[in-house]
Amino acid sequence: MQELNSMLQHVEKYYNEKIATFGRTPQGADWKSAESQAIRFDQLLRLIHPEGLFTINDYGCGYGALADYLENQRHDFSYRGFDISEKMIAEARRARTQSSKCQFFFEKSLLSPADFTVASGIFNVKLEIPESEWLEYILATLKEFGELSRKAFAFNALSSYSDPEFRRPHLYYADPLHLFDHCQKNFPRMVSLLHDYPLYEFTIVVRISRSGD
Numbered sequence: 001m002q003e004l005n006s007m008l009q010h011v012e013k014y015y016n017e018k019i020a021t022f023g024r025t026p027q028g029a030d031w032k033s034a035e036s037q038a039i040r041f042d043q044l045l046r047l048i049h050p051e052g053l054f055t056i057n058d059y060g061c062g063y064g065a066l067a068d069y070l071e072n073q074r075h076d077f078s079y080r081g082f083d084i085s086e087k088m089i090a091e092a093r094r095a096r097t098q099s100s101k102c103q104f105f106f107e108k109s110l111l112s113p114a115d116f117t118v119a120s121g122i123f124n125v126k127l128e129i130p131e132s133e134w135l136e137y138i139l140a141t142l143k144e145f146g147e148l149s150r151k152a153f154a155f156n157a158l159s160s161y162s163d164p165e166f167r168r169p170h171l172y173y174a175d176p177l178h179l180f181d182h183c184q185k186n187f188p189r190m191v192s193l194l195h196d197y198p199l200y201e202f203t204i205v206v207r208i209s210r211s212g213d
Helices: 004-022 034-047 065-072 086-095 131-148 176-186
Strands: 054-059 077-082 102-105 114-119 149-159 189-194 201-208
Touching: 004 086, 034 065, 034 114, 034 149, 034 189, 034 201, 054 065, 054 131, 065 077, 086 102, 114 131, 131 149, 131 176, 131 201, 149 176, 176 189, 176 201
Parallel strands: 054 077, 054 114, 077 102, 114 149
Antiparallel strands: 149 201, 189 201
């Protein structure tokens, strides 16, 4: 697989152009609407059963829409967002200059383990990258999620069951059964595959068992 930073440079440019064109909106993160974004967040947040304050990593946070959503749902949380797009991070920071509960980084090394890690849309835009290399990137990133999460992590991807006539060549359509099987074999202990909501995608939730839990 080509060097990761080089591989993702074109993806970063893609999202930089989206946020520059559409600003701090769902379209600025390459989503169609606020409604579909809310459906997506609802699926990802099935991993959370908070009894109080929890910490969460948003891996591929964009302009911080998930942080807004968590606040609107009245969760008590501490949030760290990471994105490869410096322009996305700049927008997120501008919107939250007075917030002490949210931090945003474009340096992945600044992330640290949290109760939960979520990732929305980061596996969709492969551009010209070969599918085999993109799948290697996905599996390597899932390993990072496991290392960053104390209780659970969740991610979504476009589904290979999407109607062929609606597919776009620059996007990656993942096999949900393959990723479910990978997660079941590589992360203890409980894995859920959510493929029953009205978007051309699926969500996988991995609940992590630690010794002594």
